[in-house]
Amino acid sequence: MASISPTGAACGAVVSHIDLREPVDDATAALLRSGLDDHHVLVLPDQQIDNEQLERFSTVFGSLGTDPWFVPIDGSDFIAEVRREAQETTPLFAEGWHSDWSFLETPPVATCLFGLQIPPVGGDTLFANQHLAYERLPEQLKARIDGLVGMHTTRKIYGKGGMYHEDNEAEAGRSMAFVQDGDPYDGEHPLVRVHEGNGRPALFSTIGYVQGIAGMDQAEARELLVELHTHQIADDVVYRHRWEPGMVVIWDNRSVLHRATGGYDGHTRVLRRTTIIPGNAAAA
Numbered sequence: 001m002a003s004i005s006p007t008g009a010a011c012g013a014v015v016s017h018i019d020l021r022e023p024v025d026d027a028t029a030a031l032l033r034s035g036l037d038d039h040h041v042l043v044l045p046d047q048q049i050d051n052e053q054l055e056r057f058s059t060v061f062g063s064l065g066t067d068p069w070f071v072p073i074d075g076s077d078f079i080a081e082v083r084r085e086a087q088e089t090t091p092l093f094a095e096g097w098h099s100d101w102s103f104l105e106t107p108p109v110a111t112c113l114f115g116l117q118i119p120p121v122g123g124d125t126l127f128a129n130q131h132l133a134y135e136r137l138p139e140q141l142k143a144r145i146d147g148l149v150g151m152h153t154t155r156k157i158y159g160k161g162g163m164y165h166e167d168n169e170a171e172a173g174r175s176m177a178f179v180q181d182g183d184p185y186d187g188e189h190p191l192v193r194v195h196e197g198n199g200r201p202a203l204f205s206t207i208g209y210v211q212g213i214a215g216m217d218q219a220e221a222r223e224l225l226v227e228l229h230t231h232q233i234a235d236d237v238v239y240r241h242r243w244e245p246g247m248v249v250i251w252d253n254r255s256v257l258h259r260a261t262g263g264y265d266g267h268t269r270v271l272r273r274t275t276i277i278p279g280n281a282a283a284a
């Protein structure tokens with residue numbers, strides 16, 4: 001039977017005694033779902049899985065979702081590749097703190113990554129526990145954000161005019177495949193949301209995707225979002241994840257923010273990713 005051991009950091013737990021080449025039985029699926037509700041990031045080392053097994057594992061936590069701005073790999077509608085070649089000089093992908101596709105009307109519940117080619121140095125993923133960040137906010141700030149709604153948008157990030165659009169000179173040589181000319185997405189979500197699985201409030205805001213607060217002057221909103229951000233990524237709410245080849249990591253986008261880190265120039269890094277949307281979680 002699989003077992004779950006917390007990392008001892010602000011979030012995250014390691015799952016042992018599980019082989020994702022085999023279907024996950026009902027009891028293990030329940031353990032994994034409650035583990036994700038409790039720890040927000042699950043790490044499953046030493047897996048040797050193909051794309052279908054990655055998709056099957058993902059459905060333990062919901063339904064497979066398509067990605068609005070990634071071109072999927074050949075042979076799957078649901079898997080994207082996070083890739084950086086050894087000699088690539090484009091800006092690091094996803095280096096800003098975010099919750100995946102938070103601009104959608106119904107954002108994904110979780111994201112899963114499988115490490116295929118992992119450099120010997122660098123490339124850690126940082127996770128910031130947004131339940132803890134909310135709990136530790138000064139009471140005055142909690143009161144200030146009560147009932148406020150963040151305005152999420154892709155306009156500065158993806159598509160025409162966005163940082164990852166091929167019109168940017170810095171994007172030359174990008175090995176990841178982004179959709180180029182899709183229409184922008186705009187979405188509104190409360191700055192504080194209660195998690196359906198664990199019942200705890202969590203902050204749901206990022207500097208990249210949230211460009212305003214509904215009904216608030218832009219300058220005032222920006223100041224508030226920046227102040228909130230400092231609490232959201234405080235050192236004591238962050239877990240730094242060190243990758244190994246064959247590792248599967250799944251995180252709850254309702255509970256954590258995450259970001260990529262560099263430090264592996266000269267090494268190729270390849271991970272495969274699924275995005276998990278609300279839906280019938282299967283025994284799989």
Ligand SMILES: [Fe+2]
Nearest residue numbers: 094098100258
């Ligand atoms: Fe991400």
